[in-house]
Amino acid sequence: MSSPPLKLRFACGGYDRVEALQHGIIAPDGITLDFQEINAPRHIFDGMIGEGAFDVSEMSSSEFITRKLMTDFPFVAIPVFPSRAFRHGFIFINRHAGIGTPKDLEGKLIGVPQHSQTAAVWIRGHLQDEYGVDLSTLRWLEGSVEQAGEHAKIETTSPLVPVVLEPNRSGKAMSDLLADGEIDAILGSRRPESLGRHPDVIRLFPDYRPIERDFYERTHIHPIMHVVAIRHDVYEKEPWIAQSLYRAFDESKNWALDRLRISAAQHCMLPFMFADLDEVDELFDGDPWPYGVEPNRPTLEALVRHLAEQNFIREPAPIESLFVGV
Structure with missing residues (x-):
């Protein structure tokens, strides 16, 4: 008699690449996924890291790597x-702050949801690598973008070398x-609501x-924000789930890509989507979202280097040391 499927509670945003998993179109071998759609990533991270609230979840890649190491x-x-x-499009400035080039950010007061946020790590890496910005000159104000107060509900990772950082x-x-011109810029994962609403x-x-596009063509880096994490106690008891989950995630992603290409009736409300798909296929050789270590090595190595250069890791x-075998 075969064993019943292992039930795993999985928390993730409702992305197209996991849609087939969410609706049971694709299922991991030997596993029943209790899919918890949560479209506020920080809530997932706080629940998983703070309480182990899920068996499996998406997780901030910078937070995972830093805490892992x-x-x-x-x-x-x-x-x-x-x-x-x-993330080049996620740097927002006040037009009166005297910022015309990236170097002009030096010495400025910059808002960030969380200093260790993966998007912020990537943007600082771009500013340093691509534009020669001296990150040590930047001053930071940390907090939620759209409401007063903090962004994270648990203690987050801090750099080993102090930075000029204050809570909002x-x-x-x-x-x-x-x-209102009280800070000079904001960077991170979210567009501020004042963009388009306020002329400054x-x-x-x-x-x-x-x-x-030029950045990708030169570097082959497509910045990774989140990984899929499994509670160690769950993995230790059932290590086979890593491969089963990996294969199912890959199938689900490919299902979503195939669905995007259905031209008889367009799946997404993007009027120029097929022109965009032509560009994506040309640039990414048909797969803009590869899984696995090797296809993502340039991206992962850049992220780890940024974390070291920004003093989150030694x-x-x-x-290969960051992932279990699949």
Whole structure:
């Protein structure tokens, strides 16, 4: 008599690449996924890291790598990346702050949801690598973008070398602080609501798409935001689940890519989607979202290097040491 499927509670955003898993179109071998759709990533991270609230979840890649290398962290990861995004378009400035080029950010007061946020790590890496910005000159205000107060509910990772960083205790959202000229810039994973609503809030790179394309063509880096983490106690009892989950995630992602290409009736409300797909196929050789270590080595090595250069970890680690075998 065969064993019943292992039930695993999985928390993730409702992304197209996991849609087939969420709706049972694809199922991991030997596993029943209790899919918890949570479209606020920080809530997932706080629940998983703070309480072990899920068996499996998406997790901040910078937070996972830092805690994995610097602490006794009770989670393992598989090389599945639910969230990734180019970030040149996520630097927002006040037009009166005297910022015309990236170097002009030096000495400025910059809002960030969380200093250790993966998006912030990537953007600082771009500023340093691509534009020669001296990161040690930047001053930081940390807090939620759209409401007063903090972004994370658990203690987050801090750099080994102190930076000029203060919590936002103004009683105002950072989006409003930027519009009012009380901070000079915001960077991170979220567009402030004041963009488009207030004339003084603009992007540092207004025409960011060709910049991001050029960046990828030169580096083959498509920034990874999140990994899939498994509680160590769950993995230790049932190590086979890593491979089963990996294969199912990959199938689900491919299902979503195939669905995007159905042209008889367009799946997404993007009027120029098929032109975009042509560009994506040309640039990414048909797969803009590969899983596994090897196809993502340039991206993962860059992220680990940024974490070391920004003093979150002591030195880069071999990429293979970050993931369990699949």
